[in-house]
Amino acid sequence: MTDQTNLAPDALGPTLCIGEILAEIVATTTGEGFLDPVPMVGPYPSGAPAIFIDQAGRIGGSAAMVGSVGNDDFGRANIARLERDGVDVSGIRTDPVLPTGTAFVRYRHDGARDFVFNMWTSAAGALGWTDQVQAVCARAGHLHVMGTLLGHQSIWEITERAATMIKARGGTISLDPNMRKELRGDGETGRRFAQMVGMADLLLPSGDELYLAADLPVDAGEEAALVRLFQLGVKEVAIKRGVQGSTCALPDGTRTHAPAFDVTEIDPTGAGDCFGGAYVACRRLGMLPEQALTYANAAGARNVTFRGPMEGAGTRAELDQFISETKRLT
Ligand code: ATP
Ligand code: MG
Numbered sequence: 540m541t542d543q544t545n546l547a548p549d550a551l552g553p554t555l556c557i558g559e560i561l562a563e564i565v566a567t568t569t570g571e572g573f574l575d576p577v578p579m580v581g582p583y584p585s586g587a588p589a590i591f592i593d594q595a596g597r598i599g600g601s602a603a604m605v606g607s608v609g610n611d612d613f614g615r616a617n618i619a620r621l622e623r624d625g626v627d628v629s630g631i632r633t634d635p636v637l638p639t640g641t642a643f644v645r646y647r648h649d650g651a652r653d654f655v656f657n658m659w660t661s662a663a664g665a666l667g668w669t670d671q672v673q674a675v676c677a678r679a680g681h682l683h684v685m686g687t688l689l690g691h692q693s694i695w696e697i698t699e700r701a702a703t704m705i706k707a708r709g710g711t712i713s714l715d716p717n718m719r720k721e722l723r724g725d726g727e728t729g730r731r732f733a734q735m736v737g738m739a740d741l742l743l744p745s746g747d748e749l750y751l752a753a754d755l756p757v758d759a760g761e762e763a764a765l766v767r768l769f770q771l772g773v774k775e776v777a778i779k780r781g782v783q784g785s786t787c788a789l790p791d792g793t794r795t796h797a798p799a800f801d802v803t804e805i806d807p808t809g810a811g812d813c814f815g816g817a818y819v820a821c822r823r824l825g826m827l828p829e830q831a832l833t834y835a836n837a838a839g840a841r842n843v844t845f846r847g848p849m850e851g852a853g854t855r856a857e858l859d860q861f862i863s864e865t866k867r868l869t
Contacts, residue, residue: 545774548825553601554679556589556685558606558694560584560588560604560640561589561641561663562582563581564579564641564642564643565644565847573653582616589617591683593626593852595817595820598854600820601627601680603628604626604631605676607634609662630674632665640656640661641655641657642658659691668696680823682705682710689718713740715744716732716751716752717748740774741776742768743779749764749768753765753768761778769790784797785835795829798869800866800867804844805845806847810840810842814836838853
């Protein structure tokens with residue numbers, strides 16, 4: 540069964556991602572917050588869905604984005620980056636009034652992050668179902684869903700409609716839970732999460748998210764959680780394990796592990812999204828799990844060696860070079 544791809548082939552149409560597009564400004568000194576002036580660098584193109592889709596396009600997958608930016612340089616820089624990396628940007632609208640969303644981020648000494656966001660009160664929040672969104676959904680072959688966005692009403696409405704349309708034309712769905720425990724219990728968001736797990740062909744959890752998706756306690760064990768997910772109809776699970784690499788699990792019992800690469804982390808933001816973008820693109824291009832995991836680990840690792848959330852997203856050639864030059868952790 541490992542020689543089969545559980546995701547709709549690239550030829551069916553682009554992988555679609557829906558959500559926030561942001562400009563990110565990063566403090567260049569570590570410490571707490573922004574109460575005093577700090578040196579900063581940016582703007583960098585950002586937003587988790589944008590990072591995911593940029594990596595998917597950059598590695599050579601067919602990719603498209605639905606989002607909203609302002610009529611300003613932050614918006615133009617984001618669109619230019621996605622276009623450069625081969626992403627179909629026809630589903631990105633430019634709001635005539637609201638500015639592009641922003642995220643100011645500063646790392647603390649222990650690696651925790653302090654943020655100042657302007658997200659849903661910016662152009663990013665002014666997203667709705669337009670003719671352009673309809674058109675891109677009508678030709679998409681796969682939808683990648685961000686668990687972080689399930690609590691956001693207007694994005695949910697687009698996501699649910701897109702998921703139904705894409706499934707109906709033989710497309711597939713992946714879900715990165717990126718979900719905190721507390722949200723599972725939260726009525727409507729928890730219900731949407733369960734609905735998306737039920738619709739997902741591929742799940743991309745990290746940490747406890749595997750158990751959250753399976754709706755089992757952490758002490759149930761990884762195998763029990765995987766079996767439960769396969770019973771729910773999930774066809775493939777790619778588990779992200781940070782410096783411990785990643786594992787692909789299939790319903791027939793196949794488990795494929797790929798070690799992480801040994802790098803010096805400069806900026807951890809975007810690793811999970813680059814992993815996901817590369818993994819989905821590679822599987823849709825017909826690669827076997829082992830090769831897709833290797834590219835995905837490389838994409839995550841390479842990205843953390845660059846300052847800025849998607850500055851290290853790699854082309855296939857860049858990732859091939861990275862793989863040949865970088866030691867693996869065991
Ligand atoms: P995020 O915090 O972005 O949500 P995540 O928890 O979803 O991340 P991670 O497991 O942290 O995902 O990262 C995804 C993949 O990227 C890992 O499986 C690993 O291969 C690679 N990676 C991430 N950080 C590092 C690192 N410091 N060194 C080497 N590889 C890394
Ligand atoms: Mg994650």
